[in-house]
Amino acid sequence: MRVYLLIMSLFFCGFSFAQTTITGSVTDSNNQSIPGANVNVVGSTSGASTDFDGTFALKTTSKPPFAIKVSAVGFESKIINVTSADQKVNVVLKDEETKLDEIVVSASRTPERVIESPVTIERMGIQEIKNTTAATFYDGLENLKEVHFNTSSISFKSINTRGFASVANTRFMQLVDGMDNSSPALNFVLGNLIGISDIDVANVELLPGASSALYGANAFNGILFMNSKSPFTNEGISVYYKYGQTNQNAAGRNDYNDFGIRAAKAFTKHFALKGNFTYLEATEWIAADNRSMTAGGVSRETNQNYDGLNLYGDEVTTFIPNVGQVSRTGYREQDLTDNKVKNIKADFSAHIRPFADETEIILQYKIGLGSTIYQGANRYALKDFMMQQAKVEVKGKNFFARFYATDEDAGNSYDMRFAAWNVNRAAKSDQEWFTNYATAYQLSGAVMGTNANQSAAIARNFADYNVLPAAISFIPTPTGSARFEPGSAQFKQALTTVLANPDLTQGAKFIDHSKLYHSDLNYNFKDLIKFAEIQVGGSWRKYIMDSEGTIFTDFDGPIDYKEYGAYTQLQKKFLDDRLKFTGSLRYDKSQNFDGNISPRVSFVYSGGEAKRHNFRVSYQTGFRNPTTQDQYIGLDLGPFALIGSAPENLDRFTETKPVSAAGQALGSPATVNLSGQNAYRNAYTLTSVQAFSLSANPADLKVANVGLVKPEQVQAFEIGYRSVVQNDLSIDLNAYYNIYNDFMNTSRVISPYYGTVGTNAADPEVQKTYAAIRFGDRRVYQVYTNTTANISSLGFGVGLAKKVYKDFELGVNYNYAQFDFDQTEDPSFIAGFNTPKHRVKASLGNSKVTKNLGFNLNVRWNTEYLWQSSFGDGMIPENTVLDAQINYAFPKLKSVVKVGATNLFGSDYLQVIGAGAIGQQWFASWTINP
Incomplete structure (x- = not known):
């Protein structure tokens, strides 16, 4: 009630302040409007942005005279003096090649130019979002350098940077307005299910590679930051509607609909509200791969043990x-499913600026629900799945503190197998x-x-x-x-x-009401300490697993555990501000594991008279705690069971299995009780049992020495160069080398129903295990552990962009990636690198073909590569994909119409073994912005 009264008082009291409204327009040197330009009162938090026809209306309590700063990506900033309340401000901004001067925050948790970033960073701003050739901005991320997609569904795409990623990419983080988008139970991001609307995106920043020194556990192979627009600077009602069709060999031609609306209002300089709603529906890329997972033909006519992939x-x-x-x-x-995809997203936020400075309080609620396909060990139909987040955040010029909670409900989701x-x-x-x-x-x-x-x-x-x-x-x-x-x-x-039945012996439904609570804070001492920029911060997190025994071993009630961490960073410039040093150190502790220290050191040197030649070198570390599934899953999948390796979980998981008549003749009871201890303490490796089944030679059997899972680490070395030469040729080069320790993986093992595994063939208990394997009295388990093998990966990237004729811009980038691993060191280890060795992407576009006409083309090519996962293995063929869009602005209607197509002229192609092949999609959209 007190919060309500505070908000209402701020709402009404705000009207008592006299306001000045400054109107005007922002254009380029060709007299074309610049939408999305920022207009801010110098020395104040008051601001606005231009609409589609380049006009703005700035409300401020400041009385003339004062100065406003006008800025836009790709243009030189300009400061204008305002001398009267009725002054009309028309600003012309000069074009400037500023791709590397864009400001990013994620690389060091402090504003800095892209060119000075200590690590590789990719960015998508308002203009890039407008020009994307994909149906959504999130799909358009695939055209960024360093990004490779793993597509499980038309609405569920997993981002892969620098390898070792499946659909369930637990090595990649995604933050929306500072909140981790990961599912509390699954521990990975469900695409843009609860992400952000196309018309509310302010910018996107992507950090490929390890970042645990600042962002803690699971910032292992990359982080995506999605930031929304502020209602203080982006007011009004925006609407978009997209209609299109998808075309796939298995699914045929189907409709695609996507609608969104955004409303934002700054009632006073102290109080603003914002709301978003989006609705998407489409038909799934149907998975119809008929290859057999067993030896023999791909049909019943030739293979009576046929096991089709889909x-x-x-x-x-x-x-x-x-x-x-x-x-x-x-x-x-x-x-087994209606093959329909739906996604509803909504978010609401109240923004309060109680003082005249930059301090802001944000109360935010987000919800996402819908239906899609997720591929893990099996194929799962997520039906009426819901995830919601609530956040309280206080942020200022040099600090932020936030707390948020994530809650999910599996709805009517089920396992299709x-x-x-x-x-x-x-x-x-x-x-x-x-x-x-x-x-x-x-x-x-x-x-x-x-x-x-x-x-x-x-x-x-x-x-x-x-x-x-x-x-x-x-x-x-x-x-x-x-x-x-x-x-x-x-x-x-x-x-x-x-x-409707969650008992997997009779049904297929899974239940999940898991939760996550997280808080973090950061303070920058730059206004208090002058010799260097010093930051400190920390985080705390609590997981609550609640699947009622259908996923985890929580049959007797929810299971919870906690994590926390703290970090500090020092940044200092030397040599006439040409050399920038950044050093970070973080300590993290999970309740079930020993603490972990993550350091990062980087140097950036700016050479040349204008400091446009920037060289960087960095060493940083990443680590990943075992997920909730790695620790507490206890899921019988039929042919095998998944067993998490938390010590108490080994006893929590139990099952009863019938013994064959032959086994009973040896003195075994009719049924045996098994637990997770059997999987980790009394099992042979899967490959050795397969060899024994063919040879009948006990010497082929190898005891599975499976250790309990523990955190994995990576040491990442990176060098890079960024520059703009010949006025408009931008260059971005990087190379990295990663060394992995205690790399987490899953292994398949086979536990006999009776006997004790070993290598002494004369031992009667060992002999019983031989008989158990021959009689089929054995259980296959998938266990979670760490490999002792040496694993490393390396790669490099080259990115070039240049205006080739007037405003026509050509961009091209190349990425190379490989990993090194000796299979003989750990025969049961499945690497799951799942990344092409060679990738090339190119783009050609012009947002100013005429005053209101723009277009863009994107092409992607990759070599074939091996896909490995618990669902299925196989080669992903080489493919080439062409996307295109053309857009036209109607300034008087404050509208942009776009027509685009993905996989233009291409045939269906795969990114994930077991998922549907990706077909063609065309769309037409109409966006209205104030």
């Missing part, structure tokens, strides 16, 4: 004597299905003389549909129902029942 249910398999390995008939991914398994089981149990198959297979061969493929076809028809040839129709009719055909009433009813 067919689910056929992972349920068993060995039938005299028949071979057989899998059940699966369902396509498009049979389990959906298929349990729809199959609703028709007929696994035991009956395989019994039917074996009976028909063997009798068809014995009675009818059919060959193996013919017998397999007859057997599957009987197991699925209870249908037999007349010659063997004497087989008793099965008790189970025939297979439910997709689209049938029986199928729909069974699927509805399965999707």
Whole structure:
């Protein structure tokens, strides 16, 4: 109530201040309007920005005379003296090549020019967002140097910088207005699900590489900063609408709709409000890869154990004597989901400036919900998924302090593999299905003389549909129902029942109400300490896992743990301000692990008479704490189970498994109880068991010495050069070398139901394990651990941009990336680098072809590369992608119309094994800005 009264008092009292309103316009030397130019009262927080036709209205309590500063990216700033309240201010800004003079904050937590940044940094401003060739600004990030996308869904794209990234990129952070966008349970970013609207983006900054010295845990391979517009400087109502179509071989041609509205009002110089709402709907890039995950052909006709990559249910398999390995008939991914993508985002904020200085209090609430596809160990349909964040922040000229909470709800989300398994089981149990198959297979061969493929076809028809040839129709009719055909009433009813059940033995739904609480603060002593710029800061975080036992081992109540950290940074210039030194040091501690120290040291030297030749060198470190899943997951995925390695989690995870008749004959009970201890303490490596299964030689078996997971570290060395030469040729060069220690990874191990693993073949307990493996009395686990192998990566990038004719600008960049790892050091380690060795991107554009007409072209090319993940491995082919857009401004309507297309003239292409191939998309948008 007190906060409410304070806000209302500020609201009403603000009107008692006499205000001066200065109006005017901002144009370039060609008399073309400059939208988005900043107009600020010198020495005051009062400010405004120009609209689409370059006009502005600046309200201030200052009385003339005073000065205003007018600035815009790509132009020289200008200061104008205002002498009267009714003065009309028309400003002409001179073009200037300032790409490297743009101000960024993220690299050092303090404002500095891009050219002086101690590390590689990429930036997208208002103009770049307007000119993007993608349907959204977030999709347009793919055209930035250093960025590679991993696309799981048309609305779920994961950013990869410098490798070792899957769809679930836990090594990359994304901050929106200072808030971590990561899911509390999944520990990675869900694209732009709860991000920011196209019409509310002020700027985007991207730091590829390690940044833990300033940003703590998980700032390992990169950070994306998305900052929204202030309602004090960007007022009014803005609206956009996009309509387009997507075209993909599997999905066909489908509509694409995207709508957004932004409203902002500064009621007084002390109080402003802002709200955003966006709605997007589209049809998914359907995943329809039919390659087989088992040896043999890619169809049932030639492979009775066929396991299609995007067919689910056929992972349920068993060995039938005299028949071979057989899998059940699966369902396509498009049979198990409606393939519709939806995303609703909304945010509301109150901005309070209680004093006459730069201090601001921000109360903000964000919510994102919708439906998309996420790929992890399985394919997950996120249906009615919701994540919300609430923030309180106080910031000033030299400090900020913020606290925010993140809360998520899985809604009606489900695992598509389990959906298929349990729809199959609703028709007929696994035991009956395989019994039917074996009976028909063997009798068809014995009675009818059919060959193996013919017998397999007859057997599957009987197991699925209870249908037999007349010659063997004497087989008793099965008790189970025939297979439910997709689209049938029986199928729909069974699927509805399965999707509502969180018990994965019968259903597919997963539950998640996990939460995250985070606070951080920073103070810069630059106004108190003069010999150097010194900052100190810290953070605190608490995770609460709440899946009711469906994801984590939290069946008896939520599990929580905490992390905290503190840092300091010193920045000092020498040699007539040509040499800038930056040194940072951070300490972080997670509740379950030892503390970690992260240093960073960098030097930037500005050479040349105008200090336009800037050389940089840096050493920095990054570390990543094990995620909530790495520590506390306990998820039975059928063919294998995921077991987190927190010490208490090994006992929290338990399951009961039936023992074969042969195993019982050796004295084992009919069922055995297993725990996470079996996975980590009594298991062989998967590769050695596979070798033993072929050779029957016990010497092939290797004990899996799996250590409990601990934080991983990276040491990053980087050099770079930035400059603008010949007036308009900008150059950006960088090279890096990373050394990884305790690199986190997952391993597959196999634990026998009985016996003790070992290498002494004479030990009776070891002999029991041999029998358990032969009889199929064994369990596959995916465990979380660290490799002891030496891993390093290196890469370099070249970026060039130049105006080739008038305002036509050509840009090109090249990135090289590779990693080094000796597989013999750790045969079970899966690197998952998932990054092309060679990438080239080029652009050609002109925002001023005529007074109101602009266009842009982007082309991307990459070599083929190996994709590795728990869902599937395979080669991603080489591909070339061309995107284009053309836009036209209508100043009188304060509007811009844009028409664009992505993957123009290209065929469907892959970025993730198991995800849908990316097709073509065209769109037309209409944006109205005040």
